[in-house]
Amino acid sequence: MASAARNGAAAAALMVAVAVLALAGGGSAQLQHGFYKGKCNGTDVEAVVQSIVRARFARENPIVAYLLRMQFHECVINGCDAGLLIDGTGTEKTAPPNLSVKGYDVIADIKAELERRCPGVVSCSDIQILATRDAVALAGGAAYAVRTGRRDRRRSQASDVKLPAPEYTAQQTTAYYGRLGLSAFDTVLLLGAHTVGATRCSVIKSRLYGYGGRPGATDPGMDPAYASIYKKYVCPNMPSSDNNVVFLDDQWSALKVDNHYYKNIQLRRGVLPCDQNLYNDGSTRWIVDLLANNDGLFTSAFPQALIKLSEVGVLTGMQGEIRKVCNRFN
Ligand code: HEM
Structure with a gap:
């Protein structure tokens, strides 16, 4: 009896040790x-x-x-x-x-x-x-x-x-990140990075002047007041405006990491189609609503998504190298 119990305990200890070793050997387990x-x-x-x-x-x-x-x-x-x-x-x-x-x-x-x-x-x-x-x-x-x-x-x-392409649907975007082990929630959080930064008019001109391949058509999914401001002041329909700056969030908020990006897409003011599509698609709209209505949640959850992204496919231990300069292999 006693020896059977001892054998059982030894087997359990072995299983724990194997599990710990498996964890230690796996991808990002050596990050610390x-x-x-x-x-x-x-x-x-x-x-x-x-x-x-x-x-x-x-x-x-x-x-x-x-x-x-x-x-x-x-x-x-x-x-x-x-x-x-x-x-x-x-x-x-x-x-x-x-x-x-x-x-x-x-x-x-x-x-x-x-x-x-x-x-x-x-x-x-x-x-x-x-x-x-x-x-x-x-x-x-x-x-x-x-x-x-x-x-x-x-x-x-x-x-x-x-x-991923700027025109991606919500389904395409979540599938892209899903392949990296990130959830739909992580995906919507990550695109929240578009709370800062900018693009150029050339990237959004098809939404303003050629929606669906129809010359002159504007994306009906864009807030018409915003569309007319873009057309009149930011991206007039001429090649010389191609490199004009378009902020991904509103100009006053484009340098601030906050949840304003989600409020904008609720108002159909998303700049890139992939941003706006997160709201248009029922499968991710609830996440946009949740984040738009709760800045504290975005602030605390955004880093968690960035951390997950930062641990995708890393090399550790003796793999790869430590470069002497970052733009050249050793
Ligand atoms: C479906 C996924 C995504 C697509 C299609 C996409 C697409 C784009 C495009 C087209 C631009 C404008 C680039 C330019 O005009 O030069 C841009 C800018 C930017 N993207 Fe994304 N993006 C995606 C996801 C992300 C994620 C996950 C992050 C970070 C976590 C991110 C961070 C940014 C930032 C910060 C900018 C502004 C850069 C600047 O001001 O220089 N994007 N993105």
């Missing part, structure tokens, strides 16, 4: 909070990142938009592996949707400072995630902890870059 503590010659790595981002934000608020968009374009293609940062012919950076990604220089500045303090220790992929986190907090979002320990991938191919 404070991974760089004690690894950089007495330097507080996260404090260095934060101070450089803070200085940059003071000079150029839109850095928050650049870094959020960079995290998105980085993490959805082969994971958060700094593949987007590599220069050269045919790298991810050269794929058409990435040509307007900005903010590479702040990542390079942070990397240079950290290499000076502790060479070969801090990955470019962690710098991207930490810098975005700090910019979000500076722009009115919540401060949040992220796990670190990512490594940089030795691959960067333009042909890997398959990003």
Whole structure:
């Protein structure tokens, strides 16, 4: 009897050990909070990142938009592996949707400072995630902890870059993020990043002047008062207006991480079709309503979605490398 009980206990202990090992071996399980503590010659790595981002934000608020968009374009293609940062012919950076990604220089500045303090220790992929986190907090979002320990991938191919299109329906958008392990709720939260930043008139002209392929037709799903302001003042129907700036949220709110984006799409004032479609489609409308009506919920939940995005497909342990500079493989 006693020996059977002992065997049972031993088997249970073995199962727990196997489960723990399986967890430790899996993808992001080796990421940890404070991974760089004690690894950089007495330097507080996260404090260095934060101070450089803070200085940059003071000079150029839109850095928050650049870094959020960079995290998105980085993490959805082969994971958060700094593949987007590599220069050269045919790298991810050269794929058409990435040509307007900005903010590479702040990542390079942070990397240079950290290499000076502790060479070969801090990955470019962690710098991207930490810098975005700090910019979000500076722009009115919540401060949040992220796990670190990512490594940089030795691959960067333009042909890997398959990003969602601005015309995506809610179903297409949620399916895209679903493949990365993100829920519909996470997806609607992530598109809330369009609470900051801007696009250009060329991206929305078909909604204003050629909806459904009909010359002159305006998207009936757009608030008519807004459509006429865009047509008259922001994006007049002439090629010279193609590069005029269109804020993704209202101009006064376009530098603030808040839930105003969701209030706008409730009013049919979403700029990109994929934004507006989150409200038009019954399957995600309830999430938009929930977030529009509760800024506190957006503030606390947005970081959680960014954290999930930041842990997609990461390399850890001995995988990949720690680059010396972020725009070149070692
Ligand atoms: C269906 C998914 C998405 C689509 C189709 C999409 C599309 C776009 C487009 C077309 C632009 C304008 C780019 C330009 O004119 O140069 C843009 C800007 C932006 N996107 Fe998204 N996006 C999506 C999801 C996301 C996510 C998940 C994030 C971040 C978590 C994000 C962050 C941003 C930011 C911050 C900007 C403004 C950038 C700036 O001002 O420089 N987007 N997006």
